Amino acid sequence: MTYRAPLIDMLLSLHHGAGLLAAAEAGHYNDYDADMTAAVIEEAGRFAADRLAPLNRVGDQTGVTLADGHVTTPPGWADAYRTWAEAGWNGISSPESFGGQGLPLAVHAICNEIWSAANISFGLCPLLTSGAIEALAAHGSEALRTRYLPHLVAGTWTGTMQLTEPQAGSDVGALRTRAEKQPDGSYRLFGSKIFITYGDHDMTENIVHLVLARLPGAPAGTRGITLFLVPKFLVNEDGSLGARNDIVASGIEHKLGMHASPTCTMSLGDHGGAVGYLIGEENKGMACMFTMMNQARLNVGIEGVGIADRAFQQALAYAQERKQGRAVGKGGEGSDPIIVHPDVKRNLLLMRSMTAAARTICYATAVAIDLSHGAVDEKVRAAAHARAALLTPLAKAFSTDIANEVAALGVQVHGGMGFIEETGAAQYVRDARILTIYEGTNGIQSIDLVMRKLGADKGAALRDLLDELSGIVAKVEASNDPAFGATGAVLREALGAVTRASEWLLEKIVSAPNDALAGATPYLRLLSTATGGCLLAREALAARDDDAFRDQAAGHVLLTRFFAENLAVQAQALERSVTGGADSINNADAALT
Numbered sequence: 001m002t003y004r005a006p007l008i009d010m011l012l013s014l015h016h017g018a019g020l021l022a023a024a025e026a027g028h029y030n031d032y033d034a035d036m037t038a039a040v041i042e043e044a045g046r047f048a049a050d051r052l053a054p055l056n057r058v059g060d061q062t063g064v065t066l067a068d069g070h071v072t073t074p075p076g077w078a079d080a081y082r083t084w085a086e087a088g089w090n091g092i093s094s095p096e097s098f099g100g101q102g103l104p105l106a107v108h109a110i111c112n113e114i115w116s117a118a119n120i121s122f123g124l125c126p127l128l129t130s131g132a133i134e135a136l137a138a139h140g141s142e143a144l145r146t147r148y149l150p151h152l153v154a155g156t157w158t159g160t161m162q163l164t165e166p167q168a169g170s171d172v173g174a175l176r177t178r179a180e181k182q183p184d185g186s187y188r189l190f191g192s193k194i195f196i197t198y199g200d201h202d203m204t205e206n207i208v209h210l211v212l213a214r215l216p217g218a219p220a221g222t223r224g225i226t227l228f229l230v231p232k233f234l235v236n237e238d239g240s241l242g243a244r245n246d247i248v249a250s251g252i253e254h255k256l257g258m259h260a261s262p263t264c265t266m267s268l269g270d271h272g273g274a275v276g277y278l279i280g281e282e283n284k285g286m287a288c289m290f291t292m293m294n295q296a297r298l299n300v301g302i303e304g305v306g307i308a309d310r311a312f313q314q315a316l317a318y319a320q321e322r323k324q325g326r327a328v329g330k331g332g333e334g335s336d337p338i339i340v341h342p343d344v345k346r347n348l349l350l351m352r353s354m355t356a357a358a359r360t361i362c363y364a365t366a367v368a369i370d371l372s373h374g375a376v377d378e379k380v381r382a383a384a385h386a387r388a389a390l391l392t393p394l395a396k397a398f399s400t401d402i403a404n405e406v407a408a409l410g411v412q413v414h415g416g417m418g419f420i421e422e423t424g425a426a427q428y429v430r431d432a433r434i435l436t437i438y439e440g441t442n443g444i445q446s447i448d449l450v451m452r453k454l455g456a457d458k459g460a461a462l463r464d465l466l467d468e469l470s471g472i473v474a475k476v477e478a479s480n481d482p483a484f485g486a487t488g489a490v491l492r493e494a495l496g497a498v499t500r501a502s503e504w505l506l507e508k509i510v511s512a513p514n515d516a517l518a519g520a521t522p523y524l525r526l527l528s529t530a531t532g533g534c535l536l537a538r539e540a541l542a543a544r545d546d547d548a549f550r551d552q553a554a555g556h557v558l559l560t561r562f563f564a565e566n567l568a569v570q571a572q573a574l575e576r577s578v579t580g581g582a583d584s585i586n587n588a589d590a591a592l593t
């Protein structure tokens, strides 16, 4: 089954759930052009359906191969990539000064969802390039930016991010790859990296590796890490490609999913040292990486939304066709499509509503990132920066957690056929599994949320968010619309649960950090559920007043109500897990012998 981008859902989520139109009307979103957004994502949807979705299966089945340091991507991959890059998709939100189109990141986020839904292994490559562009644009010297950015923005060269080593995963500060300064100001790098996505491939003539390494005598841990640009092929003064650099893919992993995305072991410096160029300052590499972390983590969350939506589309179509059993009370001969059965409906509604909630959280994060860079008013920029920082772990972890749940439900809706590879439902389960692990595991996201995002400003950014969400709930309550069912009351209770759990955590962060850490994961789920439910309600309310979405309004109210009455009702249980679960974890070592 092919993929159809849910354009109208995406626009409703972006314009109202994520608050883009309100920000634009307040003058914070320069020259925002809604018609342009609609046209861009429609075209992206067409490209994805025509060119990328048909390659998803062949990529899964064929995978990639490595011979003599060269990775070969599946049949059709390189051609599709070139067509995609030539159409200008790579640089749609990149600076116009480097050949990009300067569109909002929020529009780029929708396109990324589309590429991920159509073909997640394909879509991952440009996500890495985006990270490289961002780090280089923010921290690279003028010379490096001039030489490398136009190619990265055009997509004629791709980028990688190289942090991980066998002993340095979540603990990046443990990395050992070393760098030595040369008399000409460049560096030579020696070491080995593992799990490097698209570390080599045959889609472009050059690859720009961003590598974290350690200089002699550097402080231990993350304070002694430096970021380097290490090209696959060195670039001559005139911009032409020169000698092969001493960085090669020495192995590729055999994985549960994402078979078409090469995951490479990289060897640096086996033949005299890989030539690298400093990005930013020595020993400040982590700061450079943090610049791009919000966007990179958001992008992984977006991958989750994309694959969840694809799994939902396929499950819905299957449930409308597959006939088993009779609808209760119908009587007579024959059988009905399984979608008539309440349990199947429940599964489909879970899939759709969780995906919609994750989408609106991701788009809200993208809007906050846009505003944090582009709003004219400095106060708006600062508030947006804090909002983006707070929402980023939710965007990453909630969206990828639900992606796994949604993909698994998709298999369930298919029954036995879901377990058979031909239907494609199983591939989504396999492909989605990595999303909770890379770009900072979801456990690490929860810790980031509680210890840094909540702790750093003593809950100020959270209070700002809760005020906004409370305003949405007040509107649902004021609407007195029976179609919303218990939505207003449930969401009000959920916000209360968030407030109490947050206060408890803020105290424990100081007095008993292990107790706060033990509750981090349920807290992320609690905050995500409350936030997602309220933003869905905002969409539902706004759809009624906006001609562009009026046809969607009734369906969206139902979806919001389902989410509130079936998922947001879990808020109190999650609160109890946060505030009451620590002892049962921190004193349970005897249960883990």
Ligand SMILES: Cc1cc2nc3c(=O)[nH]c(=O)nc-3n(C[C@H](O)[C@H](O)[C@H](O)COP(=O)(O)OP(=O)(O)OC[C@H]3O[C@@H](n4cnc5c(N)ncnc54)[C@H](O)[C@@H]3O)c2cc1C
Binding pocket: 161, 162, 163, 164, 168, 169, 170, 171, 194, 195, 196, 197, 198, 255, 258, 263, 434, 437, 438, 439, 440, 441, 442, 443, 444, 447
């Ligand atoms: C397919 C794939 C692609 C990847 N692509 C890239 C890439 O392009 N570039 C790159 O640099 N890396 C990449 N990675 C690496 C990825 O980012 C790491 O696997 C990830 O950060 C986790 O590190 P780890 O595997 O060493 O797990 P570990 O750090 O060993 O973690 C194991 C478990 O312990 C938990 N844990 C660890 N430390 C803590 C802590 N302090 N508190 C609580 N829990 C903790 C984790 O949440 C996890 O559940 C990729 C990995 C894969 C599998």
